[in-house]
Amino acid sequence: DAKTTQPPSMDCAEGRAANLPCNHSTISGNEYVYWYRQIHSQGPQYIIHGLKNNETNEMASLIITEDRKSSTLILPHATLRDTAVYYCIVRPTLSSGNTPLVFGKGTRLSVIA
Amino acid sequence: DAGVIQSPRHEVTEMGQEVTLRCKPISGHNSLFWYRQTMMRGLELLIYFNNNVPIDDSGMPEDRFSAKMPNASFSTLKIQPSEPRDSAVYFCASRIRGEKLFFGSGTQLSVL
Numbered sequence: 001d002a003k004t005t006q007p008p009s010m011d012c013a014e015g016r017a018a019n020l021p022c023n024h025s026t027i028s029g030n031e032y033v034y035w036y037r038q039i040h041s042q043g044p045q046y047i048i049h050g051l052k053n054n055e056t057n058e059m060a061s062l063i064i065t066e067d068r069k070s071s072t073l074i075l076p077h078a079t080l081r082d083t084a085v086y087y088c089i090v091r092p093t094l095s096s097g098n099t100p101l102v103f104g105k106g107t108r109l110s111v112i113a
Numbered sequence: 114d115a116g117v118i119q120s121p122r123h124e125v126t127e128m129g130q131e132v133t134l135r136c137k138p139i140s141g142h143n144s145l146f147w148y149r150q151t152m153m154r155g156l157e158l159l160i161y162f163n164n165n166v167p168i169d170d171s172g173m174p175e176d177r178f179s180a181k182m183p184n185a186s187f188s189t190l191k192i193q194p195s196e197p198r199d200s201a202v203y204f205c206a207s208r209i210r211g212e213k214l215f216f217g218s219g220t221q222l223s224v225l
Contacts (some may be wrong), residue, residue, distance in 0.1 A: 042218065100158050
């Protein structure tokens with residue numbers, strides 16, 4: 001699986017957009033970009049994933065660059081409850097079977113009142 | 114659905130004792146994963162099963178660790194004998210082939 005690089009920590013003011021970057025310069029054509037987050041004392045939670053088009057759901061938006069070497073997770077209006085560690089992961093497409101997710105160290109996002 | 118259910122939520126034991134962690138995956142999910150999380154090493158994959166069959170156990174740290182999945186609705190992770198360095202949060206997760214992963218609340222293990 002391609003490796004990812006994320007900043008270890010970020011701060012964001014409550015109510016503002018949180019933009020979390022991820023570098024995956026060695027991503028292969030058949031690999032998706034996944035984002036999960038882990039709130040303190042809980043298991044990781046799925047947020048969003050994409051292949052090459054930008055994606056949006058009720059939690060966040062995912063912007064993937066045209067060359068697919070980096071992406072940004074956007075929380076449009078961060079709240080205190082969004083304080084968590086955010087993981088960016090790349091893995092093969094669904095057709096590649098049930099390969100596991102490998103978690104890096106992620107970005108610790110602190111939303112400040 | 115109640116989600117992935119793990120038990121116990123907390124376990125405190127003494128070095129040398131056997132520890133058994135339990136997991137009930139979401140009904141209908143055909144893959145199950147065991148992860149361990151520590152401050153030093155982060156979230157590590159220990160083992161995973163597809164259709165109740167162990168696929169990759171290369172993450173299991175030592176022979177003291179073993180995992181079973183006797184049926185589609187139950188899995189155990191056993192440590193025998195336990196050691197202080199096994200202290201961690203152990204997560205179980207499940208999914209349908211290729212879909213998003215659902216995690217349980219974890220078992221906080223402390224080995225004294």
